[in-house]
Amino acid sequence: MSRKASDNVEYTLRSLSNLMGEKRRRQQAEGAAGSAAAGERSLIAAESCSSLNSAASGAELERAARRQFQQDETPGFVYVVSVFSALGGFLFGYDTGVVSGALLLLKRELNLDALWQELLVSSTVGAAALSALAGGVLNGLCGRRPCILLASGLFTAGAGVLAAARDKETLLGGRVVVGLGIGVASMTVPVYIAEVAPPHLRGRLVTINTLFITGGQFFASVVDGIFSYLAKDGWRYMLGLSAVPAVIQFFGFLFLPESPRWLIQKGQTQRARRILSQMRGNQAIDEEYDSIKNNIEEEEKEVGAAGPVICRMLTYPPTRRALIVGCGLQMFQQLSGINTVMYYSATILQMSGVQDDRLAIWLAALTAFINFIFTLVGVWLVERMGRRKLTLGSLTGTAVALIILASGFLLSAQVSPRVTLNPPDPSHQNSTCTKYSYCNGCMLDPDCGLCYKLNKSSVVESSCIPVDKDSTMKAAWGRCSNETVFKKEDLFWAYNFCPTPYSWTALLGLILYLIFFAPGMGPMPWTVNSEIYPLWARSTGNACSSGVNWVFNVLVSLTFLHTAEYLTYYGAFFLYAGFAGLGLVFIYGCLPETKGKKLEEIESLFENRLCTCEI
Ligand SMILES: O[C@H]1[C@H](O)[C@@H](O)[C@H](O)[C@@H](O)[C@H]1O
Numbered sequence: 001m002s003r004k005a006s007d008n009v010e011y012t013l014r015s016l017s018n019l020m021g022e023k024r025r026r027q028q029a030e031g032a033a034g035s036a037a038a039g040e041r042s043l044i045a046a047e048s049c050s051s052l053n054s055a056a057s058g059a060e061l062e063r064a065a066r067r068q069f070q071q072d073e074t075p076g077f078v079y080v081v082s083v084f085s086a087l088g089g090f091l092f093g094y095d096t097g098v099v100s101g102a103l104l105l106l107k108r109e110l111n112l113d114a115l116w117q118e119l120l121v122s123s124t125v126g127a128a129a130l131s132a133l134a135g136g137v138l139n140g141l142c143g144r145r146p147c148i149l150l151a152s153g154l155f156t157a158g159a160g161v162l163a164a165a166r167d168k169e170t171l172l173g174g175r176v177v178v179g180l181g182i183g184v185a186s187m188t189v190p191v192y193i194a195e196v197a198p199p200h201l202r203g204r205l206v207t208i209n210t211l212f213i214t215g216g217q218f219f220a221s222v223v224d225g226i227f228s229y230l231a232k233d234g235w236r237y238m239l240g241l242s243a244v245p246a247v248i249q250f251f252g253f254l255f256l257p258e259s260p261r262w263l264i265q266k267g268q269t270q271r272a273r274r275i276l277s278q279m280r281g282n283q284a285i286d287e288e289y290d291s292i293k294n295n296i297e298e299e300e301k302e303v304g305a306a307g308p309v310i311c312r313m314l315t316y317p318p319t320r321r322a323l324i325v326g327c328g329l330q331m332f333q334q335l336s337g338i339n340t341v342m343y344y345s346a347t348i349l350q351m352s353g354v355q356d357d358r359l360a361i362w363l364a365a366l367t368a369f370i371n372f373i374f375t376l377v378g379v380w381l382v383e384r385m386g387r388r389k390l391t392l393g394s395l396t397g398t399a400v401a402l403i404i405l406a407s408g409f410l411l412s413a414q415v416s417p418r419v420t421l422n423p424p425d426p427s428h429q430n431s432t433c434t435k436y437s438y439c440n441g442c443m444l445d446p447d448c449g450l451c452y453k454l455n456k457s458s459v460v461e462s463s464c465i466p467v468d469k470d471s472t473m474k475a476a477w478g479r480c481s482n483e484t485v486f487k488k489e490d491l492f493w494a495y496n497f498c499p500t501p502y503s504w505t506a507l508l509g510l511i512l513y514l515i516f517f518a519p520g521m522g523p524m525p526w527t528v529n530s531e532i533y534p535l536w537a538r539s540t541g542n543a544c545s546s547g548v549n550w551v552f553n554v555l556v557s558l559t560f561l562h563t564a565e566y567l568t569y570y571g572a573f574f575l576y577a578g579f580a581g582l583g584l585v586f587i588y589g590c591l592p593e594t595k596g597k598k599l600e601e602i603e604s605l606f607e608n609r610l611c612t613c614e615i
Contacts, residue, residue, distance in 0.1 A: 075281035081256055082193050082205045085148060086212040087249040088185030091155045093216025094242050095124065095178045097368065100343065101224020101361070102235040108470060109232070110168050120168075120175050122554055127179025128186065129550035135184040136543025140309065143266075144192040145258045147184055152253065154181030155246035163240025174239070181246075186526075187546035191538055194530035195259040196279050199598050203382040206530050210523030211379055214372040217342070221365035228361060261599070264292050265535055288598070292535075295600040299536050309540040313533075318606040319541070322532040325590050325606075326545040329391075329525035332583030334552035336398050336521060337576035340560045341405070341513055342367060348405075348497075348506050370514045371522070378519030386595035387528050391587055394520020399580035401516055405509025406573035412500035413570060416440035417452070417459035425466075426477055433464045439498035444565055449495035451480035459499055467495055509573075525549070531594050534603045 103117050112120070139147050158178030165171045190206050197205040223241060227234035260279070263272035276285045306312075313319040345367040346360045381390055416438045425431060433448035435441075442448045442464035449472070452462035465475040472495045475481045480493040492499070525545070533541035563572045592605040 075279065077281075078196060078198070078201070078205070078279050081196055081279075082208055084249060084252040084256055085189045085192050086209045087245050087252075088148060088151055088189040089209040089212035090216040090219075090245055091152075091242055091249075092182045092186050093213035093218075094220045094245075095155070095158075095182060095216075097217035097220030098224060098238050098242070099124070099175075101221070101228055102238040104228065105231060105235045105238075106171070109235070110171075112168060116168055118558075119172060122558060123172055124175045124179035124182065125550055125554045125557070127176045128183035129547050129554065131180040131183030132187045132546035132550055133183075133543050135187045135546070136309075136540040138184070139188055139191065139539035139543070143258050143262050144188055144195070145253060145256065147188040148192065149250060149253050151181045151185035151188065152246045152250040154178070154184070156243050156250060159240050159243035159246060163236045163243070165236075178242075183546070183550065186549070187539075187542045190526045190530035191542050192259055194527075194599065195261045195538075198280065198283075199596055200383065202531060202599075203387060203527055203595060204379055206527040207375075207379045207382050207523040210526055211372070211375045214368070214375045214518065214522065218365065218368040218372040221361075221368040225358075225361050225365055228358070261292055261535055264289075265296055269293075291598060291600050296535060299534050309537060310544070313537045313540060318603050319533060319537045321590075321606040321609075322537075322603075323541055323544060326525075326529040326532055326541055327548040328583075328586050328590065329528055330545045330549035331552050332395070332579065332586065333521050333525045334549060334556050335576065335579035336395070336517065336583065337402065337556060337573070337579075338517055338522065339553055339557050340572075340576075341510065341517075342371065343557065344560075345510060348503075348510050367510070367514065370511065371518045374515050374518030375522055378523045381519055382523070382527065383595065386593045387524055388587075388591050388593045390520045391524040391528075391591060392520075392584065394516050394522075394524070395580055395584050395587060397516025398513060398521055399577050399584065401509050401512035402573050402577035402580055403509075405506055405513060406570045406577060408502055408504075408506030408509050409568070409570035409573060411502035411505060412498060413440045413568060415500060415502070416498050417450075417462055419450070419462050419464050421461055421463040423463055423465075423478055429466075431466045433466050436464045439464070439494070440568070443494065443496055443498050444568065446561065449475060449480075449493055450498065451475055451478065451486070452492050452494070452499065453490060454492065454499070457501065472496070528591065528594065531597075531599055531602055532606070535599075 099121055103112070103120065106112055106120075107117055135147060138150070154177055158174050158176075158181060161174035161177060162171060165174055189209050193206045193209060194202055220238075223238055227237050230237070257275040257278070258271070260272040260276040263269070263275065273285065273289060276289060280288070313323055346364040349360055349363045349367075378390065378394075385393070419437050419439065419442065422434060425434075431447065432445055433442060436445070436448070439450050439459075439462065442450050447466055448464050449467045450462055451465050452459045454460070463478070465478050465480060468474045468476045468481065474483050474486070474493060479489070479491055480486045486493065529542055529545045530538075560572065563575065567575060594602050594605065597605075
């Protein structure tokens, strides 16, 4: 029998056993009085059972099951709950994305030096790493709902502090509060959605959370674009706007339920049953309820309940393997360089000849839009292709795109224009910029930029000059120190990039990167982590893997400029391509397929040694 046919029969039989279970339950509820109003569903059940008795032919069985299936609709409530939780993802994306635009205005208004700018960006990511780890304990003790409420409270408070800040210290405090919210939300939301979703929709609904993350990043870039025109206080709106979705989520969650799985674990079975039937509409919940309950009991027998969860996870082989897979996926997601590619997109676009800064900001919004739209493709594909194929395909494409991107930088470096003019520094300060004889060295030095003219498409009259301390858009002195003047005189100022005929290669690499990364490597690490741990280990497993995601996020972004200085840009992107290659080997060997499986069935996928999973 073909796989499909056997699946059908299995499904048919399962549906029929549901049908009969449902009928039995109804009969018990209706009691001896034998209510005549058994409803349409009982009629179908009766019809199905009688057809089972009389003919019992395969075709009839299948027809009855199909009719039952058509009645089994997932109630809209599951979608409402998922969307409200995914607002946490939106805030994660918004708050990590909005800061780059806000900094452009902030550094002028509050005179921020490089250290303070760095602090305002990385304090949020650092706080997120810590609170994701702490979120595991909170989730286990208090449940998912209080954690989501806490996260939206933190997002609101942080937004308020940031919008009202009068000095940089308050700003730093606000960014830390927001980071604490991001960490808790990033680990709780995928777990919560996975626990309320029916198995056949779980991947899609959890992936919606990542869609909201990238949606938040896109929205942030549009808000940055709009408020960049408001030189005074524009940053207050940028940073404060996130209070709106945070408040909506907070009030929404006052009315939304706790995860039924967490409730069963805590022995609150009546409440759990009520919520589970709300989530499943007209489908029978007995089977699901029993399987969750039995599983919890078995797990307690098998693993015991003594000692910290992380120690039990590490000493019990299936959860140890799941943890390695979960953390590995999150590590490779960040090591493939998504956040540097996104952050660097404006420069890549400038290399392609976009000289106007405002245009570059809007084109960066376009980059965020491509990331968002292709995450939507992931939502569509995840239940069709499954997690494993989608992740493998996505990472393969990402690695190829990184190679193209790196080659673009390599070719550009090989034809890097010569520095032809060396004007004397009027301030007589000893700048490092004078020592470079090619643009390539000049652009890798964060203190210098290239001032040049174009003759047709070739660079002429070029000089490597120190960059202005307040704005990277002009030189500290000389021909390129006054923006309006040098633009009128047909002069160009290149900071962080060199004019190159190979910019299209980098641009192609950038677009391909997002097209491949966004549907798979973006969402799958979150989706897979939400489903691979048994209930007792789920909060801790997700806390660890989210922590790994944030720690590698900080590491990759903080080291990028140094990596680029030592290895040059193409070296840095080749390095990420290498990491993506290693990630491919890891995923090929270790990631099992979890599509369509009940959360309770997934543990068995990790019973075998790693690297022996099905292909
Ligand atoms: O899955 C998300 C997403 O792909 C984002 O675009 C990225 O900024 C995050 O770091 C990542 O965790």
